[in-house]
Amino acid sequence: MKVKSIRDLNKLKSEGEKLLRPKNIRVQVGTTPYALSRKARDVIEKLKKELDQQNIDATVVRVGCVGICYEEPVVEVIIPGKPKVTYGSITVDKVPSLVKAISKGKAVKKYALYRTDQEEIICSGKTFSYASRVPSDYKKIPLACEFKFFQPQVRIALRNAGIINPDSIEEYVARGGYSALSKALTKMTPEKVIDVVIKADVRGRGGGGFPAGLKWKTCREAKGKEKYVLCNCSEGDPGIGMHKTLIESDPHSILEGLIIGGYAIGAMEGYIYLHYGYASGKEKLLKAIDQANEYGLLGKNILGSDFSFSIILKEGAGAYVCGESTALMATLEGRSGEPRPKYIHTAEKGLWDCPTNLNNVETWCNIPPIISRGAGWYGKIGTKSSKGTKVISLTGNVNRSCLAEVPMGTTMKEVINKLGGGIVKGTKLKAIGVGGPPAGLLPASLADLPIDFDELVKAGSLLGSGGMIVMNDKTCVVDMARFFIKFLEEESCGRCFPCREGIKRMREILDGLSAGIGKDEDIDLLQEIVDCLSEASLCDLGKSAPNVVRSTLRYFREEYKIHIQQQVCPSKRCTM
Amino acid sequence: MIKLTIDGKKIQTGKNTTILMAARENRIKIPTLCHHDGLSPLANCRLCVVEVTEKGRTKVVTSCNYKVAEGMSVETKTENIIAMRKMIVELLASRSPNVKLVRELADEMGIKDTRFVLENEKCILCGLCVHVCSEFIGARAITFSGHGSEKIVSAPLGSSAKDCLGCGACVEVCPAQCITMKDIEEARTYSSGDHEHLGPARLIHNWNVRVLWKKCRVCGNMFPPPSPMKYLKEEKPLPKQFFETCEKCQ
Numbered sequence: 035m036k037v038k039s040i041r042d043l044n045k046l047k048s049e050g051e052k053l054l055r056p057k058n059i060r061v062q063v064g065t066t067p068y069a070l071s072r073k074a075r076d077v078i079e080k081l082k083k084e085l086d087q088q089n090i091d092a093t094v095v096r097v098g099c100v101g102i103c104y105e106e107p108v109v110e111v112i113i114p115g116k117p118k119v120t121y122g123s124i125t126v127d128k129v130p131s132l133v134k135a136i137s138k139g140k141a142v143k144k145y146a147l148y149r150t151d152q153e154e155i156i157c158s159g160k161t162f163s164y165a166s167r168v169p170s171d172y173k174k175i176p177l178a179c180e181f182k183f184f185q186p187q188v189r190i191a192l193r194n195a196g197i198i199n200p201d202s203i204e205e206y207v208a209r210g211g212y213s214a215l216s217k218a219l220t221k222m223t224p225e226k227v228i229d230v231v232i233k234a235d236v237r238g239r240g241g242g243g244f245p246a247g248l249k250w251k252t253c254r255e256a257k258g259k260e261k262y263v264l265c266n267c268s269e270g271d272p273g274i275g276m277h278k279t280l281i282e283s284d285p286h287s288i289l290e291g292l293i294i295g296g297y298a299i300g301a302m303e304g305y306i307y308l309h310y311g312y313a314s315g316k317e318k319l320l321k322a323i324d325q326a327n328e329y330g331l332l333g334k335n336i337l338g339s340d341f342s343f344s345i346i347l348k349e350g351a352g353a354y355v356c357g358e359s360t361a362l363m364a365t366l367e368g369r370s371g372e373p374r375p376k377y378i379h380t381a382e383k384g385l386w387d388c389p390t391n392l393n394n395v396e397t398w399c400n401i402p403p404i405i406s407r408g409a410g411w412y413g414k415i416g417t418k419s420s421k422g423t424k425v426i427s428l429t430g431n432v433n434r435s436c437l438a439e440v441p442m443g444t445t446m447k448e449v450i451n452k453l454g455g456g457i458v459k460g461t462k463l464k465a466i467g468v469g470g471p472p473a474g475l476l477p478a479s480l481a482d483l484p485i486d487f488d489e490l491v492k493a494g495s496l497l498g499s500g501g502m503i504v505m506n507d508k509t510c511v512v513d514m515a516r517f518f519i520k521f522l523e524e525e526s527c528g529r530c531f532p533c534r535e536g537i538k539r540m541r542e543i544l545d546g547l548s549a550g551i552g553k554d555e556d557i558d559l560l561q562e563i564v565d566c567l568s569e570a571s572l573c574d575l576g577k578s579a580p581n582v583v584r585s586t587l588r589y590f591r592e593e594y595k596i597h598i599q600q601q602v603c604p605s606k607r608c609t610m
Numbered sequence: 611m612i613k614l615t616i617d618g619k620k621i622q623t624g625k626n627t628t629i630l631m632a633a634r635e636n637r638i639k640i641p642t643l644c645h646h647d648g649l650s651p652l653a654n655c656r657l658c659v660v661e662v663t664e665k666g667r668t669k670v671v672t673s674c675n676y677k678v679a680e681g682m683s684v685e686t687k688t689e690n691i692i693a694m695r696k697m698i699v700e701l702l703a704s705r706s707p708n709v710k711l712v713r714e715l716a717d718e719m720g721i722k723d724t725r726f727v728l729e730n731e732k733c734i735l736c737g738l739c740v741h742v743c744s745e746f747i748g749a750r751a752i753t754f755s756g757h758g759s760e761k762i763v764s765a766p767l768g769s770s771a772k773d774c775l776g777c778g779a780c781v782e783v784c785p786a787q788c789i790t791m792k793d794i795e796e797a798r799t800y801s802s803g804d805h806e807h808l809g810p811a812r813l814i815h816n817w818n819v820r821v822l823w824k825k826c827r828v829c830g831n832m833f834p835p836p837s838p839m840k841y842l843k844e845e846k847p848l849p850k851q852f853f854e855t856c857e858k859c860q
């Protein structure tokens with residue numbers, strides 16, 4: 035079926051609604067790779083078997099990730115007319131009692147994390163109500179908004195994550211999907227779309243925080259017949275799963291964003307650049323692209339308009355530096371993934387020297403709701419200079435690692451305490467690393483800083499891609515700096531002198547410090563290297579590589595001195 | 611014409627000029643290592659950094675690839691810039707303490723000792739050899755391989771540069787003078803026993819190649835690979851079939 039009009043889209047929508055809220059029971063299980071590693075597949079099999087044996091009319095659906103990694107496998111049960119209940123840590127042995135309760139239309143309180151009586155559909159602003167009346171046994175289960183993990187969250191990019199079957203375009207449409215595209219194509223000129231994105235003041239989620247609207251405008255106004263829009267799903271940062279969650283939980287939101295971007299900028303082709311060897315994400319995206327093509331949401335004359343657009347998926351080389359914009363474009367062109375000097379913006383001369391607009395996946399996912407609900411709505415979320423939300427991947431010495439989305443302006447402390455369940459017992463917070471290896475380490479005393487592009491830069495760190503590593507007092511900052519610098523040394527492309535030689539020398543000095551053979555002069559020497567690299571390097575890898583050293587020298591200088599003067603590591607991490 | 615100032619000096623220059631060219635036209639010296647007039651800028655060495663103020667904003671850029679603009683003001687010798695250049699040269703002098711040009715630069719900047727562990731790399735990885743071979747000669751016989759501090763220039767996959775024409779452009783542009791090239795009168799097959807005599811040839815050791823003399827397409831005489839340097843210096847493209855024609859018949 036080709037969707038050629040709003041009427042057709044509405045038909046698709048009602049099909050999706052039937053899937054999302056069927057007349058029978060819907061049981062949904064999170065099946066991201068992490069959930070699968072915790073035996074989600076066995077749980078699904080067992081669920082199907084038990085439901086079958088008990089003759090219960092139910093559908094088991096695989097969904098993406100709600101972000102409560104520590105509670106995987108997560109199972110949600112929707113019984114018509116009853117609140118949705120989310121269960122955590124469901125193992126095969128827990129399935130029979132769960133199914134028994136389902137058969138009676140009841141909930142199992144001891145496995146339940148929270149219940150959902152009603153849900154806001156982000157793209158439309160409407161509320162969907164699961165149950166008008168809450169049965170008494172359900173009342174004992176806390177509401178989602180009372181569940182600590184959800185309290186600080188506002189889920190825009192993750193609006194469908196863990197709620198829909200990522201393989202179903204119908205379910206995506208039922209949650210307001212592709213209505214922004216339809217609005218843009220039928221009611222807005224490309225300039226108007228850009229205007230909304232500028233007014234919404236969306237800043238790039240890939241690290242730099244560059245205003246997306248301005249970039250779009252430059253690209254639209256740049257001379258060139260062919261233009262490209264690109265989506266950066268490179269994610270070379272170690273141990274961060276943000277892109278993965280977005281791709282595997284809601285691939286259509288990326289496509290919709292990209293298609294709207296293509297329309298606004300005047301591009302006919304879009305590329306999604308995916309990390310090499312990422313099979314599950316590739317499969318999800320390819321399937322979504324196929325579906326969108328089949329329904330006429332991609333291809334010629336989208337939704338019956340004059341606009342034609344196609345999306346090509348490309349697998350990258352896998353190196354961290356390939357996520358850098360010019361290196362990414364070089365890889366797409368089939369050249370080696372090295373950054374190029376770019377005094378001419380890629381918005382004017384990018385892929386094959388054509389005007390090109392690159393945005394991060396999370397940036398793209400934010401576009402459809404902004405178009406649907408307008409800049410005014412978006413502007414109310416977040417801080418003055420950082421609008422909207424940020425997906426945060428929380429790891430390190432917290433009680434729970436997780437992936438969540440909070441409004442900009444949420445403090446790091448809230449993230450650690452509410453989302454992460456606080457610091458591991460018996461230890462204290464020492465430092466926070468936001469934004470992956472190129473970010474700086476901030477001391478515990480700055481935990482009250484808000485998540486905000488400018489505030490973090492002022493403090494000497496970066497919001498980066500939103501990976502947040504929490505370190506307790508058993509961490510040695512010299513050792514930590516050494517760990518990050520080692521990573522960057524291996525990932526530097528080696529093209530320009532300061533980055534290639536400077537990072538290596540910083541690593542040598544840090545090696546010396548942690549081996550107890552540091553010298554007093556080392557601190558000044560480190561500082562000199564930091565100052566050189568951060569301005570003279572060719573690309574942002576080299577420019578941001580010194581952040582970790584600069585910030586630790588600023589906030590933890592004493593610890594460096596103890597390593598040098600007393601030749602001891604206060605945290606007993608370095609072996610001297 | 612574009613008007614700008616460099617180190618306070620009012621300057622006029624043509625459109626499309628880089629800061630480095632404008633500075634040189636006015637005898638303002640900016641050190642460079644990876645720049646060659648006949649080739650597009652590589653911007654690898656970062657030694658040519660300067661401070662540029664445009665529309666009230668000041669930033670550090672490399673002068674070899676940053677174009678001049680009306681009203682721009684450039685500072686080439688601020689404390690910050692000198693410190694960066696010194697650090698780059700110190701890093702370089704630790705990597706390649708025996709490269710003449712590096713030593714000269716270090717002397718000029720007053721760097722006596724380096725504070726890092728000394729290495730002895732002959733190649734400074736400026737990239738000019740790879741660049742001239744690909745951009746000007748068009749042979750693409752050599753490449754970078756590896757990354758980070760493991761990066762090297764070599765024949766593809768570290769074997770023999772089979773596309774090398776033996777022209778020696780890489781040897782000529784190498785600022786570290788670390789590419790060795792030699793002509794021999796009699797090349798032979800390597801097999802033991804009966805050697806086959808192949809005639810005169812040129813060896814480039816770094817790329818692991820031996821390029822035999824060719825027959826001129828006009829006169830039929832054998833001739834050594836011709837040098838393209840004249841054209842590179844004059845910034846003219848190579849004539850067609852340059853490598854098939856001996857010097858006399860060019």
Ligand SMILES: Cc1cc2nc3c(=O)[nH]c(=O)nc-3n(C[C@H](O)[C@H](O)[C@H](O)COP(=O)(O)O)c2cc1C
Nearest residue numbers: 238239240266268269357358359393394397574575
């Ligand atoms: C070394 C390096 C690695 C990067 N890796 C990524 C990445 O994995 N994903 C990403 O979206 N952006 C990455 N970036 C940022 C991109 O260059 C680019 O700024 C971004 O994709 C632009 O999109 P945005 O404006 O929507 O953030 C990286 C930058 C550098 C310097």
Ligand code: SF4
Nearest residue numbers: 527529530533573576
């Ligand atoms: S800064 Fe580092 S990663 Fe970037 S071009 Fe230079 S060597 Fe390569």
Ligand code: SF4
Nearest residue numbers: 733734736737739784
């Ligand atoms: S061999 Fe010479 S020209 Fe080539 S990269 Fe090394 S120093 Fe530069």
Ligand code: FES
Nearest residue numbers: 653655656658674
């Ligand atoms: S001469 Fe400009 S970077 Fe090397």
